[in-house]
Amino acid sequence: MKPLILHGHERSITQIKYNREGDLLFSSSKDNKPNVWYSLNGERLGTFNGHQGVVWCIDIDWTTTKFLSGGGDNTLKIWDCETGKTIGTIYTNSSVRACNFSYSGNMAAFANDKALRQQCEIHIIDVRNVDESISQATPILKIPVSDSRVTSLLWGALDETLLTGHENGEIIQWDLQTGKKLNSTKEHDYIINDMQMSKDATMFITASKDHTAKLFDSDNLMLLKTYKTERPVNSAAISPIMEHVVLGGGQDAMDVTTTSTKIGKFDSRFFHLVFEEEFGRVKGHFGPIHSVAFHPDGKGYSSGGEDGYVRVHNFDQSYFEYGFDY
Amino acid sequence: MPTNDEIKSSWADEVELEGGALPPPTEVRENDFKILTEYKCGKDNKKTKIVRTYKIEKRIVSKSIALRKTWTKFGESVDDKPGPNPATTICGEDVYMQYITSKEEEYKVEEDGLEKLKGMGDKTVVKCRTCNGEHWTSKCPWKDTALASAKTADGEKKPGAPPAQLPAEVGKPATTSKYLPPNMRGDAASKRLDNTSMAGARRDDSMAVRVSNLSDSTTDADLEELVKPFGPINKLYLAKEKGTGSCKGFAYIHFKFRNDAAKAIATLHKHGYDHLILSVDWSKPQAHSNP
Incomplete structure (x- = not known):
């Protein structure tokens, strides 16, 4: 396969996401401009200019009309996808680490970091009619998180619950009616870097610094599968059409200079969903991979790395013909 | 939709x-x-x-x-023309997914080498030079006993010795590939020190034998097996290609006793080894012949 290399960022990629149909690919990086690309030919549609610092998290709503981005400049911005203009800005007291639109697109959730005199909090906001006034609007719900900060976030079924991954490896399910903890599990030992839902949202995969990615039931948080590697896992995604997961990771960026690329293991690694066994690798990045995403049609995937590039891959025929021996 | x-x-x-x-x-x-x-x-x-x-x-x-x-x-x-802008969109080089078969199979391949050889024809493809058994010489159960014990390991412990390349070397203990300074080495090397002074060993070419017309695939271990029966050896040197580690076709053997060396020349000269006919003679004293 010939990957398209998207070079629109000056610093390392923090997150990439496809929209629902997969025709657009959104990317954010530690520079201050999230980008949007046509995933088919790698043409850049535009950049969202307005943030003052690192952009940690992005999300796109179901209809690809609104785009959400949260960053280290203590803001969460809601953008118009078509024009790239800011519709609303929410100012927080610490950097925004995770954000997501709800399935319905009526609400959005975001979590900010623990900082000096600022507790980690999850905010649920109404995003049906966004304008400048949203910065003054009170959130629907504010959940203070006392112990470990939230590092990733997903909406549960029917927008009734929220799943959060924490710095200490814990996963908590919140009831949004009451704002109370519903369920929690601690299967990871270190920070959960990323969580992604399967296509039907019955399962989600977590990527953790403890060198594993794990598959959970999104209803009762039951641990289903564990994918082991030798390096921190920064991101993991589940294929929408095959029983495959892709893991991106590699050494910590701070350790990269002291090791060669060969042993850095900066490949995208494909595991069988059920058998937990690695069956394929794709090389390409010069540093750890920070975010991976499957194209919603399952015929390609993208990865964004510390090197600042997003690589868009379309699978060869051999990938679809590959039979896993068991 | x-x-x-x-x-x-x-x-x-x-x-x-x-x-x-x-x-x-x-x-x-x-x-x-x-x-x-x-x-x-x-x-x-x-x-x-x-x-x-x-x-x-x-x-x-x-x-x-x-x-x-x-x-x-x-x-x-905003100023980009329709179509991808080459400044931001680069068409990458072809990459392929490396498929990994299950790990057990990966290891099996090496092990299977012997089985395959056996399966190819009659069962005497592999023959141990020490005991004539059906295994590689390096895997001989008698390897570390009898013949081997006192005279061993000079070649193996040579700091420059490359890691295992041929299946014949697979069975060796892992320690052989790791460099050990001479004073830390096991008994074999220290014995050598006891028996001959280093200064004497270095310049004394009178017991050195040159073996040439060796095949490419000859290893230190093979050479050692070949000359061990003739008597105690001070030093073995097998000339190797720097990059590949394959044999350059000649070797020097420093025997401890001159009559052992003479015996080796008499026996091994014109001896068929690895489909080649060896040529063995005294090492000619040259200015820097000693490696």
Whole structure:
């Protein structure tokens, strides 16, 4: 396969996401401009200019009309996808680490970091009619998180619950009616870097610094599968059409200079969903991979790395013909 | 999903080509191809022509996607022309997914080498030179006893010895590939020190034998097996290609006793070894013959 290399960022990629149909690919990086690309030919549609610092998290709503981005400049911005203009800005007291639109697109959730005199909090906001006034609007719900900060976030079924991954490896399910903890599990030992839902949202995969990615039931948080590697896992995604997961990771960026690329293991690694066994690798990045995403049609995937590039891959025929021996 | 709608747009796949001619940038449309030609002046005043060929494809997509395709560019991309901007979109080199078969199988391959050889014909393909058993010499159960014990390991412990390359070496203890300074080495090496003074061993070519016409695949271990029966050895040197570690075809053996060396020459000269006929003689004293 010939990957398209998207070079629109000056610093390392923090997150990439496809929209629902997969025709657009959104990317954010530690520079201050999230980008949007046509995933088919790698043409850049535009950049969202307005943030003052690192952009940690992005999300796109179901209809690809609104785009959400949260960053280290203590803001969460809601953008118009078509024009790239800011519709609303929410100012927080610490950097925004995770954000997501709800399935319905009526609400959005975001979590900010623990900082000096600022507790980690999850905010649920109404995003049906966004304008400048949203910065003054009170959130629907504010959940203070006392112990470990939230590092990733997903909406549960029917927008009734929220799943959060924490710095200490814990996963908590919140009831949004009451704002109370519903369920929690601690299967990871270190920070959960990323969580992604399967296509039907019955399962989600977590990527953790403890060198594993794990598959959970999104209803009762039951641990289903564990994918082991030798390096921190920064991101993991589940294929929408095959029983495959892709893991991106590699050494910590701070350790990269002291090791060669060969042993850095900066490949995208494909595991069988059920058998937990690695069956394929794709090389390409010069540093750890920070975010991976499957194209919603399952015929390609993208990865964004510390090197600042997003690589868009379309699978060869051999990938679809590959039979896993068991 | 909304109804399907046909639209024509600049879906393009970029292919880079090289060519040669003159100035202003041109854009030619031929059938389904758009050919962009640009000229650039490099640092050393070298003119370069860049020809980019884009394939224009028609795709039938849902209305919402078609609509999004018509959106105007914004932000940093506001000045970009239709189609991918080569500054931000690069067509990468081909990469392939490396398929990994299950790990057990990976290890099996090496083990199977012997089984395969056996299966190929009669069962005497592999024959141990020490006990004539059906295994590699290095895997002989008698390897570390009898013959081997006192005289061993000079070749093996040589700091420059490469890690195992031939299946014959697989069975060796892992420690052999690791460098150990001479004073830390096991008994074999220290014994050597006791028996002969280093100074004497270094310059004394009188007991050195040169073996030539060795095959490429000869290893230190093979050589050792070959000459061990004749008597105690002070030093073994097998000339190896630097990059590949394969044998250069000759070796020097320093025996402890001259009559052992003479015996070795008498026996091994014109001896068939690994489909080659060895030539063995006294090492000729040259200015820097001793490696």
